[in-house]
Amino acid sequence: MSGLAEYLNGVEGFYKHDDASTAIAPASLAGKTVFFYFSASWCPPCRGFTPQLAAFYNKYHVEKNFEVIFITWDEEKEDSEEYFKKMPWIAPSFEDTRAKIGEFLTKKFDVQSIPTLIGVDADTGKVITTKARQTVVADPEGKDFPWPDQ
Secondary structure: HHHHHHHHHOOOOOOOOOOOEEEHHHHHHHHEEEEEEEEOOHHHHHHHHHHHHHHHHHHHHOOOEEEEEEEEOOOOOOHHHHHHOOOEEEEEOOHHHHHHHHHHHHHHOOOOOOOOOOOOEOOOOOEEEOOHHHHHHHHHOOOOOOOOOO
């Protein structure tokens, strides 16, 4: 898990937007491919891509051993929370995203636009792919998962 820690910038936990607002410890991500999903409720391409990503996630996240972490670009908590309700994956709190991880990861990965989906190896911290958004669409069965950059 130490590899993923370099991206968390002090975030100590995540939650799933289910009935119980299930808490998720970063240590539970060990051994997985972790995708950071930069998105926002006000972004039409994001609203189009999120259902595609959710379908892929629901079908394959256990089999392919990956997790998605939502990094909101929304300015308002209510907008972000309402949008996150449509997502089956995890996110840091809105406050942690705004204060600790959002801008940090945006700069670290040089995210220029949204939606963006970047995959890393949770154990080593190695970036696997910076183009996962395009490959989820092009490879909906995940035949070439985790889609390493060439």
